[in-house]
Amino acid sequence: MNIFCPNCGKETGGSRFCPNCGVQVSQQAAPYVPATPQPSKHTALWILVALLALLIVAAAIVVPLLLLRGEETRVNITSPVQSQKISSAELEVSINVTNQGGVGWVAIYVDGVIQDSIKEFPFEASIPAGEPGMHGLKATAYDGNGKMLAEDKMSYWKVAGKTDNGQDGTDQTTEQYKQAVAAQVNEANILDTRVRNAANQINSELSKKYVSVSLVSDVQALYNRTVSLVSTVQGLRPPADMVDIQAQFVQLCRYLQTRADALVKGATAFNSGGDYMTEFDKGADAKSTFEKNWPVFLNTCRARGITV
Numbered sequence: 638m639n640i641f642c643p644n645c646g647k648e649t650g651g652s653r654f655c656p657n658c659g660v661q662v663s664q665q666a667a668p669y670v671p672a673t674p675q676p677s678k679h680t681a682l683w684i685l686v687a688l689l690a691l692l693i694v695a696a697a698i699v700v701p702l703l704l705l706r707g708e709e710t711r712v713n714i715t716s717p718v719q720s721q722k723i724s725s726a727e728l729e730v731s732i733n734v735t736n737q738g739g740v741g742w743v744a745i746y747v748d749g750v751i752q753d754s755i756k757e758f759p760f761e762a763s764i765p766a767g768e769p770g771m772h773g774l775k776a777t778a779y780d781g782n783g784k785m786l787a788e789d790k791m792s793y794w795k796v797a798g799k800t801d802n803g804q805d806g807t808d809q810t811t812e813q814y815k816q817a818v819a820a821q822v823n824e825a826n827i828l829d830t831r832v833r834n835a836a837n838q839i840n841s842e843l844s845k846k847y848v849s850v851s852l853v854s855d856v857q858a859l860y861n862r863t864v865s866l867v868s869t870v871q872g873l874r875p876p877a878d879m880v881d882i883q884a885q886f887v888q889l890c891r892y893l894q895t896r897a898d899a900l901v902k903g904a905t906a907f908n909s910g911g912d913y914m915t916e917f918d919k920g921a922d923a924k925s926t927f928e929k930n931w932p933v934f935l936n937t938c939r940a941r942g943i944t945v
Contacts, residue, residue: 642658644658645658710735710736710737710739710740710778710786710787711734711735711787712732712733712734712776712788712789713732713733713734713789714730714731714732714733714776714789714791715731715733716730719791719792720792720793720794721793722793722794722796723794723795724796726765726817726820726821727820727824728747728763728764728765728774728793729761729762729763730745730761730762730774731759731760731761732760732776733760734758734760740778740786741756741781741782741783741851742754742755742851742854742855743755743760743776743777743778744776744777744779744854745774745776745858746774746775747764747772747773747774747775750861751858752764752858752861754855754858756851760776764862765824765862765865765866765869766795767865768795769795770794770795771795772792772795773791773792774791774792774793775788775790776789779851779854781851782850783850783851810876811876814876814879815942815943815944817873818879818882818883818886818938818943819938819944821866821869821870821873821886821890822935822938822943823945824866828859828862828863828866828893829893829927831859832859832896832900835852835855835859835897836896838852839852839856839903843907847907847908848908853904853908856900856904859900860898862897863890863898864894866893866894867890867891867894870886870890871887879941882937882943885930885934885937886934889927889931892923892924892926892927893923893927895919896920896923896924899916899917899918899919899920899923900920902916903917903920
C-alpha cells in the first residue's frame, strides 16, 4: 500500500518520516486529497445577483401571460333575455364584451343571417325583429383580421303587435298603416345613410388593394337588413287610400337592396381579383333613381299625414 505524506502529498516510500518534508507519517494515513478551493465572498455575491436577475426575467415573461390568459374576450347578450317575447317591429339588442382591446367588431345574427356589425362601444343595435315565431339571436366578437374571439347565443319570440297588422289577412286601418309605414321609412333612412357611408369606405380602401374583412361584414349586414326591409314593407296591407304609397315605398326599398347587393358583390370581386367595377355599376342606376325619388316620396307621405 502506497503511503502519502499528509503534509506535502508526496509518496513516502513506506518511511515513518516523509523523505520530502520530514513530517512524521502514520502507516494508516489516508491518501492525500487536495483541498477544494472555496469561492470568495465576492463570487458568491455575483452568483446570487445572477439568480435574482433570472427570476426577475422569468416573472416578466410569465406574469403577462397569466394576465392575458385571465382576460379572455367574452360576449354576453344582455338584452333581450332568453325566451323574451318581442311585440315591436324592431329588436333592441345590447351586448356586453369583456377585454375589448382585441375586438375589431361584433356581429349580430338572427337565424344565422348577419343583421348588423358594431365596431365600438356601446355594442348596441336596433334590428328587425322578424316574422312572428321563435328566432335565434347570436352575437359574435371578431378581431381585426376576422378571427372569431367569442360568441353568445339565445332565442326570443316575436309575437304579433300593433305594428304587425294584417297577419290575419285583413287590411290595416289608415292610422295603423301610417304608423307602420313611418317606422319602416325611418329604417329606410338609416339604411340609406349606412349604404352611402359603406360605399365611401370601400372607395377609400380600393387604393389599398384589399377591402377589409370588417367592411365586407358591414356591407353584408346592410344587404341582409335591406332584404328584411323589403320583406316587411311587402307584408304591410294598406287600406284603399294608401295603395299608391305602398307601391312607391316597396320600389324604393328594392332600390336600397340593389345598392347594398352591388356593394357586397363588388367588394367580394375586388378581393378575389374579379370584375368588381361591373358589380359596383349594377348599383349606380338604383342609387341615382333612389336619390331622385326619395325626397318626393317623403313629401308625399307628409302631405298624406304620415309622420316621417
